[in-house]
Amino acid sequence: MERPGSGRNATFENVTDPRIKYCDPIGIPRIYNTPNLFKFVQTPDCVYIFHETGSYWRQIAMNKEHPKDPGPSWWGDSVGKYEGNTLVVDTIGFNDKTRLDHLGRPHTDALHLTERWRRVDPQTLQLDLTFDDPKAYTRPFPGRRLFQLSHREFIDNSCSYSENEQMQENMINAIVKPPSK
Numbered sequence: 001m002e003r004p005g006s007g008r009n010a011t012f013e014n015v016t017d018p019r020i021k022y023c024d025p026i027g028i029p030r031i032y033n034t035p036n037l038f039k040f041v042q043t044p045d046c047v048y049i050f051h052e053t054g055s056y057w058r059q060i061a062m063n064k065e066h067p068k069d070p071g072p073s074w075w076g077d078s079v080g081k082y083e084g085n086t087l088v089v090d091t092i093g094f095n096d097k098t099r100l101d102h103l104g105r106p107h108t109d110a111l112h113l114t115e116r117w118r119r120v121d122p123q124t125l126q127l128d129l130t131f132d133d134p135k136a137y138t139r140p141f142p143g144r145r146l147f148q149l150s151h152r153e154f155i156d157n158s159c160s161y162s163e164n165e166q167m168q169e170n171m172i173n174a175i176v177k178p179p180s181k
Helices: 018-022 161-176
Strands: 038-042 046-051 057-062 077-083 086-092 112-121 124-132 141-148
Parallel strands (some): 057 077
Antiparallel strands (some): 038 046
16 A cells, blocks of 8 residues: 555655655656756757756657667656647656655556646746556546746755655654653
8 A cells, every 4th residue: 555755645654655765766747746946958869857856857869769678767768859839758668666746646667658848928837748557547647737937046955865764763753653651
């Protein structure tokens, strides 16, 4: 049973979220549910998305095909193209070690994620997602996020096992300890 660290079924006791337990990469699309910044950098061959969360980055090969057998990875294999003013990112080749969101919704190695990024006005970026994972869900389903432009610079925000261990000792264990008699 999933025991997430946030949401309606949140628990700090025996949490199963590998992001919280081991500082595993957060993965996509879950990273877009964090309140941290990200930046796009485009070169002639790639679009890179740099994330403040954990100092992660993604490489999106432009106008190329996926390899025949992309090995499973934390971030999957991403290829992109422009359809008008929309950046369309197609990602396959995920491992099954991340979650779709902070509530613990799972996915399998069959996840096929399509992201459609477009600027709806000078201050707003819209992300439309299509999730297709026939091993985990009966049919594809959509999602949408809106992001507001920020002029703040990235701050140091990394996950380290020692910091998680310290948080476990100082905060979580203190919360879940039964009251003394």
